[in-house]
Amino acid sequence: MDFKTDFIPLTVQPQEIEAYSFNIITEELGPHPFTEEQYPVVQRVIHASADFDLGLSMVFHRDAVRAGIEAIRAGKNVYADVQMIQSGISKPRIEKFGGDVRVYISDADVAAEAKQHNLTRAIIATRKAVAEQPDGIFVIGNAPTALLELIRLIKIGEARPSLVIGMPVGFVSAAESKDELAKLIDGDVPFITNIGRKGGSPVSVAAMNAISLMAERG
Amino acid sequence: MDFKTDFIPLTVQPQEIEAYSFNIITEELGPHPFTEEQYPVVQRVIHASADFDLGLSMVFHRDAVRAGIEAIRAGKNVYADVQMIQSGISKPRIEKFGGDVRVYISDADVAAEAKQHNLTRAIIATRKAVAEQPDGIFVIGNAPTALLELIRLIKIGEARPSLVIGMPVGFVSAAESKDELAKLIDGDVPFITNIGRKGGSPVSVAAMNAISLMAERG
Numbered sequence: 191m192d193f194k195t196d197f198i199p200l201t202v203q204p205q206e207i208e209a210y211s212f213n214i215i216t217e218e219l220g221p222h223p224f225t226e227e228q229y230p231v232v233q234r235v236i237h238a239s240a241d242f243d244l245g246l247s248m249v250f251h252r253d254a255v256r257a258g259i260e261a262i263r264a265g266k267n268v269y270a271d272v273q274m275i276q277s278g279i280s281k282p283r284i285e286k287f288g289g290d291v292r293v294y295i296s297d298a299d300v301a302a303e304a305k306q307h308n309l310t311r312a313i314i315a316t317r318k319a320v321a322e323q324p325d326g327i328f329v330i331g332n333a334p335t336a337l338l339e340l341i342r343l344i345k346i347g348e349a350r351p352s353l354v355i356g357m358p359v360g361f362v363s364a365a366e367s368k369d370e371l372a373k374l375i376d377g378d379v380p381f382i383t384n385i386g387r388k389g390g391s392p393v394s395v396a397a398m399n400a401i402s403l404m405a406e407r408g
Numbered sequence: 409m410d411f412k413t414d415f416i417p418l419t420v421q422p423q424e425i426e427a428y429s430f431n432i433i434t435e436e437l438g439p440h441p442f443t444e445e446q447y448p449v450v451q452r453v454i455h456a457s458a459d460f461d462l463g464l465s466m467v468f469h470r471d472a473v474r475a476g477i478e479a480i481r482a483g484k485n486v487y488a489d490v491q492m493i494q495s496g497i498s499k500p501r502i503e504k505f506g507g508d509v510r511v512y513i514s515d516a517d518v519a520a521e522a523k524q525h526n527l528t529r530a531i532i533a534t535r536k537a538v539a540e541q542p543d544g545i546f547v548i549g550n551a552p553t554a555l556l557e558l559i560r561l562i563k564i565g566e567a568r569p570s571l572v573i574g575m576p577v578g579f580v581s582a583a584e585s586k587d588e589l590a591k592l593i594d595g596d597v598p599f600i601t602n603i604g605r606k607g608g609s610p611v612s613v614a615a616m617n618a619i620s621l622m623a624e625r626g
Contacts, residue, residue, distance in 0.1 A: 204528065211579040240577050240605035241459070274609065277495040310422065359458050359610075361429040387458035391492065392577075392608050 211237055222246065227255045231382065231400040238396035239388075247384040249372050254353060255401060257380035261327050261352030262405035265289045268327045268398065269319035271312055271336040271358075275329055278395035283402040294318045295333075312336035320349045329355045331394030334363035341370050344379055354381040355397050357389035364389060429455055440464065445473045449600065449618040456614035457606075465602040467590050472571060473619060475598035479545050479570030480623035483507045486545045486616065487537035489530055489554040489576075493547055496613035501620040512536045513551075530554035538567045547573045549612030552581035559588050562597055572599040573615050575607035582607065 236245035265288025270276045276293040294315035304311040312333035330337045337356045343349035358364040368383045454463035483506025488494045494511040512533035522529040530551035548555045555574045561567035574589045576582040589601045
């Protein structure tokens with residue numbers, strides 16, 4: 191079946207298309223620096239972005255994938271910085287283990303507190319999530335201030351995430367916030383991030399979904 | 409204020425960060441082939457992706473921006489192919505003119521009909537949207553089959569979208585579906601698309617939001 195010249199036959203199942211895409215990715219990517227455990231995450235990020243450079247810019251804390259799998263199985267909540275991430279994450283695979291996918295950036299109390307303190311809503315939403323579950327899973331794909339605040343809370347000992355997926359996109363502070371996260375490489379907080387401006391909701395979702403798939407499959 | 413070395417001062421407003429990002433984009437992009445009307449759309453797509461190549465790969469039908477603005481003001485609905493796009497689109501700017509942002513891919517009747525006919529849910533959801541409002545605004549950032557079906561319905565005269573934003577991402581049929589859309593360049597259906605594999609929900613949302621901002625600002 192030649193997908194490239196004949197389009198998708200309408201009856202092809204999404205799983206087949208995904209498998210076919212994954213083969214293309216592996217073939218075109220060639221040799222890479224990722225472990226067997228990390229590669230499915232990278233592969234899914236490339237699948238979501240069609241961007242090999244972005245995939246190759248990824249940085250994994252040594253415990254990231256294993257810790258993420260264990261956190262999902264332990265029923266930890268997943269805290270997203272924006273609605274688009276909450277929409278994209280495969281919720282059944284989180285919920286079946288008892289976890290919930292939550293986002294607080296649009297909450298009225300968050301908006302009010304942000305206004306009162308003249309801070310971004312992303313910062314206040316991060317504090318609310320950390321207060322609720324300091325060892326939750328945090329997925330940040332948009333707001334550098336959310337990631338910077340989470341790093342600050344980690345450093346002062348208030349947050350101890352089971353996993354941080356921090357891949358905000360953008361021109362102001364996104365790359366810098368990820369550099370700060372990458373500096374925690376010798377610490378004991380598991381994280382997944384990438385170097386540079388690129389990133390965003392779909393790739394953060396892709397990384398999360400890759401790990402929840404591993405949690406489910408065992 | 410040196411954002412690049414000092415991080416975001418926590419009190420900076422999102423609007424200021426956005427304006428600062430837009431300046432960086434314009435400066436780094438340099439000369440480009442887009443009209444004054446198209447450029448804000450390209451700028452916002454680059455802002456959402458941090459990807460200049462993606463921005464430069466965009467293709468506009470001659471009427472796309474103007475027609476999009478008029479459709480929003482006329483209260484046309486916006487039909488998205490996936491939830492992530494519905495989540496990302498600024499709904500108040502659509503709703504204030506009487507339109508609604510809708511997505512049908514997860515509807516039970518769509519799933520049932522897809523199974524019955526052995527077609528993708530994206531195809532059936534596209535048909536449902538077109539049946540409801542043949543001249544709606546269609547935003548497709550994920551499913552090539554949704555875009556291919558919409559093109560088919562345009563060709564047989566069943567759909568006459570006010571605007572198609574078609575920017576699915578991926579390795580199987582995404583680029584081909586966008587090539588098919590780009591072939592309609594001399595037709596009378598306004599569209600925005602891009603060449604190649606890259607694309608996705610956030611850039612589709614960015615294009616839509618750029619146009620709804622113009623509709624609001626006049």
